Amino acid sequence: MSQRSSTRLLVPPLPHTLSPAQQDRRQRIITASLALLRHQDHTQIQMRDVAIEAEVAIGTVYRYFQSKDHLFAEALALWARDLRRSVERRPLRGATNASRLSDVLQRSMRAFQAWPQLAKVVMMLEASDDTFAREIFTRNSAANLAVYAEALRDLPADVVVEVVRVAAAVFDLQLRRWAVGVQSIAEAYDRIERASRLILEFSDAGAATPAGVATPAGAAKTAGAAKTAGAAKATGPARNGRKPTGGSDARTS
Amino acid sequence: MSQRSSTRLLVPPLPHTLSPAQQDRRQRIITASLALLRHQDHTQIQMRDVAIEAEVAIGTVYRYFQSKDHLFAEALALWARDLRRSVERRPLRGATNASRLSDVLQRSMRAFQAWPQLAKVVMMLEASDDTFAREIFTRNSAANLAVYAEALRDLPADVVVEVVRVAAAVFDLQLRRWAVGVQSIAEAYDRIERASRLILEFSDAGAATPAGVATPAGAAKTAGAAKTAGAAKATGPARNGRKPTGGSDARTS
């Protein structure tokens, strides 16, 4: 949390309980934060900046959002919802589970590549203590798992669950390493492909996988694949209208 | 970083360039932060508290450490170095790569279980912008990879690299989910075991692995394994004196 121990008694209202004018005001604040995020990291955006951009008082920002973390969690969620529509227009590529999994992960990575400031927001939210921010972030993460699962076919449900968990872990780590500058975006793509193959090696053994785990030629091919992966991070509801898996995780906290 | 844009010209000196009195003072600050971390989260520890505990002025704390993040990165590193000695006294358990990998990961998890505040420190450091903190944290992460690699036998070097990267990603995610309360410690152990088996399924197919990927009995066994895993997170130099793998990653930033 922040510098002043929390004594505020009024919690942010649930969005659906707001009047139309309030919903508009709340949304304006979120879009203002995204607009500012286009030009600078969240660490450089002050809440007073957001208030000015949204044309509300600073107290109004805190009326709707518990904290800066909470606000940026909603901003990330808004971005993710918008991106769902675009990713639904592009079917996953690949003849094997590994290649399709790699494809969806690399699309997600590519979306962040286009807006690196959001990667830093993810980092922040992963470490956030704010319970409102955490809820929103957890829902997003669960939606990610559902989308990753759609890349997998002909596997038992329990195996799918495990695979997408490992895949999500890999993605998080690669995103982080890129976001903090420890590795290049090309390396991130490469590692995603390699890990996808490793994780699903048992399931794709019978498929026509031309490259092994660690061939230099494979690395070059990966860079090419990254170029052709055009969609964004798929974080929305499953395409069949299924509930996001893991959604109950957020409810237990 | 923090509330005041950084204008300080004097960077923290490298520890080995300090006089004996200064090294003692610096170390006192680090141990003071660890002592305070025994009773509260790092978010509740103020730098003035650390200064008082270490019996130095607040300016002296900032003489040796760039930021609060930097200080707690060194505190974590000190803890990790101490724990190397204890993990070196216990050979890894298991007849297969998956079981040995699971063992070392679960030992690491157990060390955090004994001191949960440190898990929150890891979360913070993963998102930290402070370059000094980042360097120390990156070195630690690289040392982790080296230790995980020692659990793997009879695998090509490039496969080992890939496996330990995925394993580290899984560990990070499980640690985080437990630290923020999204899952229990038992679940974290369980997921570590499952992921280890999944990742290494291709290599352990010929070994005598009695449990499948998702048996309830396996889950119960995992809890037992956690009880017997007594050592801490092995983060130090490789036992054979080998250089930590991935160490060059930190040098490139």
Place this chain on the structure above:
DNA sequence: GAGGAGATGAGAACGTGATCTAGTATTGTG
């Protein structure tokens, strides 16, 4: 021993997330 350079101490000051205050505007109810 004297003097200078560097380090440390004590505490003030700065900056930004977050909370509070007093006045004004809007909405809901009788």
Place this chain on the structure above:
DNA sequence: CACAATACTAGATCACGTTCTCATCTCCTC
């Protein structure tokens, strides 16, 4: 329409990481 309740505004204030200031101490050199 009048009044009460609620919401918003503008800006002051608080808290803690961080930086700065001035006085004092320690160490080194001549």
